[in-house]
Amino acid sequence: MPIYEYSCRSCQTQFEMLVRGGETPVCASCGSEDLERLFSLPAVSSDGTRVRALAAAKRRDAAQAKDKAHEQLKYERSHDD
Numbered sequence: 001m002p003i004y005e006y007s008c009r010s011c012q013t014q015f016e017m018l019v020r021g022g023e024t025p026v027c028a029s030c031g032s033e034d035l036e037r038l039f040s041l042p043a044v045s046s047d048g049t050r051v052r053a054l055a056a057a058k059r060r061d062a063a064q065a066k067d068k069a070h071e072q073l074k075y076e077r078s079h080d081d
Contacts, residue, residue, distance in 0.1 A: 005038040014038070 007014045008027040015028045026033050 005040050006035040007038055008032055009034040009036060 003016050003018050004025070005014065005016050006025060006027075008030060010032040011027060011030045013027060013029040017025045017028070019025055024033055025035060027035060
């Protein structure tokens, strides 16, 4: 049961839909059956993409930790008793 991407020719909405054998998909917005099936790019997972994703996640986590520490320090300074 593959998931296909469609574009509705009536309302121009793009969406994904799980299509079972023999079913005719309809637009999720307007209910039209005048759809165009779009080409989907496959998701590629390799050592290079995993390394880049991990590096991006580490940068994001470091930035969030820095922001959290800054906000904690600001809170402590404003509530100094």
